[in-house]
Amino acid sequence: MNYLTLVMKKIDQRTLRDLKAEAARRGLTLGEAFKEAVNLWLSKRQDTLVLTEADQNNAFYESNEAELERQYKGRYVLIAGARLVGAYDDLHAAGEAMRALSPRPRHAILTKIGKDAREFGEWLGGSLERSHQ
């Protein structure tokens, strides 16, 4: 990995002082603290965008669930951009329709009406492994 030197202007003293103090408290260099903060900011922004699109698609599904059940039972329905893209008899056709979406959405719902159901499972201590810390 290449490391570069970054010079920043117009950072207020208090922000810089707080950043230095928090980095020292966590045992990080200023560069490490900056990288952690940037990564957090970038992932937060991405989550917000995705959540918004996912929220809209789920809101569409929930408000039209009864109608979808009535019209498309046993078929795959594809929901993107908060609208019904189509209903398909098999998953391959639904996949083709999904790939044809332009621009490619970040989120879409693909569900088989009447077959997909909420499931509950039990996970009582499986897949335990030794920590490497």
Added chain:
Amino acid sequence: MLPNESHEFFMIGELPRRLWKEYRTMTGPLQMKVARAFIQTEEEHMVETVVETPLFGTGKLLLGRAVLNSLSVLLDGPAKATCLVKPADAR
């Protein structure tokens, strides 16, 4: 199960949130995100399945029961390999 960052690829085939799976664990309920997926093997045999990742948490790569019920899988510990098993006469 997938690590959380890998789930992003499957987000264009998610199940509706109200159909997401929930596990009962020793420390309380664990809510998963669920998406539809295909498994494609060397022989281009497509198996329909779902992938899940924790709504909160990092997740990890694990083969679940749905996959194990569809494919014959060998976990080769000494070789650190996961293999698909075929009957001898199918080779």
